[in-house]
Amino acid sequence: MNPKKLLDIIAEGESTTVEFKRKSTTALKLAKEIAAMANTSGGFLIVGVDDNRKIYGIESEKAESDIVTQACTFYIEPPLEPDISIINIHDKDVLLLRITESKIKPHRVIKDCNEKLSEQKVYIRLGEKSVEASREMTRLMKHQTEDKPVKLSIGENEKRLFAYLEKKERITVKDFARIVNISDRRAERLLIRLVRIGTLSIHNDSNRDYFTLK
Numbered sequence: 001m002n003p004k005k006l007l008d009i010i011a012e013g014e015s016t017t018v019e020f021k022r023k024s025t026t027a028l029k030l031a032k033e034i035a036a037m038a039n040t041s042g043g044f045l046i047v048g049v050d051d052n053r054k055i056y057g058i059e060s061e062k063a064e065s066d067i068v069t070q071a072c073t074f075y076i077e078p079p080l081e082p083d084i085s086i087i088n089i090h091d092k093d094v095l096l097l098r099i100t101e102s103k104i105k106p107h108r109v110i111k112d113c114n115e116k117l118s119e120q121k122v123y124i125r126l127g128e129k130s131v132e133a134s135r136e137m138t139r140l141m142k143h144q145t146e147d148k149p150v151k152l153s154i155g156e157n158e159k160r161l162f163a164y165l166e167k168k169e170r171i172t173v174k175d176f177a178r179i180v181n182i183s184d185r186r187a188e189r190l191l192i193r194l195v196r197i198g199t200l201s202i203h204n205d206s207n208r209d210y211f212t213l214k
Contacts, residue, residue, distance in 0.1 A: 001096060003089050009044060010053055014128040017043030022050045023058065024067040028111065031075035034068075034099055035107040036123035036130035038080055039141060042101035043125070048094040057092025064095045077108045077120065105141035106133065126204055134209045136173060140192050140202060157182065157190065162213070170203075170210045 014020055017040075019033050024047055037043040047068070048058040058064045065084050072080040083098040112118040122133040122141070133141070157180045164179060165171055171179075177187035191211050194200040200211045 001085060001087065001098075003087055006046075006087050006094065006096060007089060010046065010049055010055070013053060014051065015043075016125045016127060017041055019043070019045050019128075019130075020049040020051055020053070021045065021047045022056055023047060024064050027067050027070040027075050028109070030068060030071040031109045032123050033130050034071055034080065034097065035076045035109050036125045037099040038076075038102040038107050039105050039122065039133065040101070040125040042099050045097040045099060046094060047097070048092065055089055055092055055094065057089075058095055061086050061093060061095070068095065068097055075110050077110055078104055080107065106138050124204065131204070134204065136188055136192065136209045137202065137204055139188070140195055143192060143196055156180075158194070161190075161194075165211075165213050170212050172208055172210050176211075 009018060010020075012018065017037065019037070021030070021033075024030055030045070033045055037045070045068075047064050049055050065086075068084060069082050072082040080099070080102070083100075085096045085098070087094050087096055106122045108120040108122050110118050110120055122138045123130045124133045124137060125131075160180055161171065161176060164175075171191075173184055173188045173191060176182075176191060177184045180187070191200060191202075195202050195211070198214060201214045203210050203212065
């Protein structure tokens with residue numbers, strides 16, 4: 001990427017696909033941002049730029065690159081291959097990590113890479129933030145990477161779901177389970193199948209996921 005293109009990206013500010021870091025803090029914190037983008041739509045992690053878009057640059061190309069590589073290799077499972085570029089802007093070096101949307105989602109962030117049973121979490125991008133993915137979103141990511149065909153017959157439960165959505169426009173797993181009197185787990189599976197065949201869309205907010213007609 002040339003400096004002018006990178007300046008254009010910086011000028012647009014942070015978004016679902018762009019994250020600024022004035023400097024790398026820890027590999028674990030970077031792993032959260034990197035995995036979230038890989039689990040969503042991909043994007044760019046730019047080190048050497050503050051949240052207010054001011055360009056500070058990096059002090060050490062090797063040190064910053066090593067932290068990013070550690071994040072991708074040891075703190076993300078399955079690991080990601082880092083695509084790092086060092087670009088000079090106004091006589092200051094900026095690290096650009098290009099992150100493509102993954103085909104092997106979900107990527108989990110490992111809290112302690114030295115512990116086999118370390119806590120693992122899945123993150124996605126929501127606006128300018130990386131947030132923990134819900135169980136429904138994690139399950140959907142896993143299914144989206146599978147090649148198995150989805151089979152679903154439209155029965156009474158699905159008909160009641162569609163009727164509800166025509167009136168209320170959105171529904172949660174718990175709402176659906178209550179309306180048709182089935183378990184949360186079964187309701188979740190049905191909703192995810194409908195997302196996979198393109199009938200529903202899943203949305204994530206700061207509280208819980210909800211589903212709408214597509």
